Amino acid sequence: MKAIKLLLLAIFASALAFKEFVKGSKAVDLYNGNERITNGTLAVRGQFPYLVRFRLFGERVSECGGSILSSIWVLTAAHCLPGKLYGDMYFGEIRSKNARFHHRIYNHSFIPHPEYDGKTSHNDAAMIIIPRITFSKYVNKIQLANEAKHANLTGWRAFIAGWGRVSDDPAQSRDLYYTNVTIADDELCEAFYNFQPSQLCVSTVHNQSSCRGDSGGPLTLHKGNFLAGITSYSGPSCMNNAPQVFTRVTKIDAWIRNVMDIAS
Numbered sequence: 001m002k003a004i005k006l007l008l009l010a011i012f013a014s015a016l017a018f019k020e021f022v023k024g025s026k027a028v029d030l031y032n033g034n035e036r037i038t039n040g041t042l043a044v045r046g047q048f049p050y051l052v053r054f055r056l057f058g059e060r061v062s063e064c065g066g067s068i069l070s071s072i073w074v075l076t077a078a079h080c081l082p083g084k085l086y087g088d089m090y091f092g093e094i095r096s097k098n099a100r101f102h103h104r105i106y107n108h109s110f111i112p113h114p115e116y117d118g119k120t121s122h123n124d125a126a127m128i129i130i131p132r133i134t135f136s137k138y139v140n141k142i143q144l145a146n147e148a149k150h151a152n153l154t155g156w157r158a159f160i161a162g163w164g165r166v167s168d169d170p171a172q173s174r175d176l177y178y179t180n181v182t183i184a185d186d187e188l189c190e191a192f193y194n195f196q197p198s199q200l201c202v203s204t205v206h207n208q209s210s211c212r213g214d215s216g217g218p219l220t221l222h223k224g225n226f227l228a229g230i231t232s233y234s235g236p237s238c239m240n241n242a243p244q245v246f247t248r249v250t251k252i253d254a255w256i257r258n259v260m261d262i263a264s
């Protein structure tokens with residue numbers, strides 16, 4: 001029964017994943033290219049054990065981040081997936097090519113949020129089912145933020161991390177970077193973007209920001225180490241201290257839990 005449900009869901013999901021993706025007019029999605037967090041700090045091994053990097057292949061190659069939620073589920077951004085046929089996912093990596101292990105994943109394992117809207121990036125979230133992994137000091141899951149404790153995160157400090165651009169120049173670096181940010185009121189992002197209630201706004205200072213290539217990666221609360229956001233989009237420059245937009249995990253956690261119930 002579970003297997004049939006999963007198969008049906010996978011078929012449905014891969015159909016949805018391949019609807020045409022249209023970029024928001026004022027925003028750029030934070031993916032594509034070998035690019036990193038701007039003005040960040042080098043991460044150390046085991047600091048973000050739940051963070052995975054993946055390369056996806058279709059007409060174009062793109063790179064995204066994701067977060068491990070269980071031994072078989074990874075959460076990422078929906079906008080990473082359209083048009084992609086397969087990919088390679090790297091676990092426990094802080095420098096390209098030093099992953100603890102990696103898995104090939106195929107498009108039938110992609111489950112984008114059914115209400116993902118490529119125009120507004122509303123519900124920019126997707127689940128990917130992976131071959132079962134074993135946890136260690138370097139590869140582990142992260143717990144989700146919840147509505148009871150985390151409905152209002154204004155002023156909370158959080159980490160963002162990824163292998164995205166280190167500046168607006170596509171400078172090459174093979175390392176995982178992170179930075180600390182503060183979660184802002186929705187009004188800040190509403191002034192810049194077509195901001196949706198399913199999103200979380202983060203203010204940036206000192207050019208410390210996520211950038212292209214960081215999409216799908218985590219926004220993790222310092223307090224309690226909860227996953228509160230998925231890197232979604234920002235303005236055309238990552239270094240003008242414009243705010244950044246993340247998918248708000250507490251708005252989609254019912255969907256995440258439903259997907260995880262299909263198989264565990």
Ligand SMILES: *[C@@H]1O[C@H](CO)[C@@H](O)[C@H](O)[C@H]1NC(C)=O
Pocket residue numbers: 014015018083084085086106107108
């Ligand atoms: C998924 O990938 C396969 C190749 O592995 C391809 O034949 C198929 O068309 C892809 N599915 C979609 C919906 O693009």
Ligand SMILES: *[C@@H]1O[C@H](CO)[C@@H](O)[C@H](O)[C@H]1NC(C)=O
Pocket residue numbers: 152153154155
């Ligand atoms: C959210 O928390 C901030 C900071 O504690 C507070 O200023 C604001 O009024 C709260 N917003 C709501 C809607 O409760």
Ligand SMILES: *[C@@H]1O[C@H](CO)[C@@H](O)[C@H](O)[C@H]1NC(C)=O
Pocket residue numbers: 041179180222
């Ligand atoms: C980020 O915040 C954490 C937790 O407060 C702290 O330990 C760390 O040193 C900070 N890192 C940077 C680069 O500011």
Ligand SMILES: *[C@@H]1O[C@H](CO)[C@@H](O)[C@H](O)[C@H]1NC(C)=O
Pocket residue numbers: 205206207239240
């Ligand atoms: C941010 O980066 C830009 C471009 O490199 C630079 O001109 C500016 O001075 C930086 N701003 C801050 C606050 O460091």
Ligand SMILES: *[C@@H]1O[C@H](CO)[C@@H](O)[C@H](O)[C@H]1NC(C)=O
Pocket residue numbers: 039206207208
């Ligand atoms: C990077 O951040 C530091 C503060 O941590 C700041 O002093 C510096 O100006 C920033 N550099 C750039 C290029 O923005």
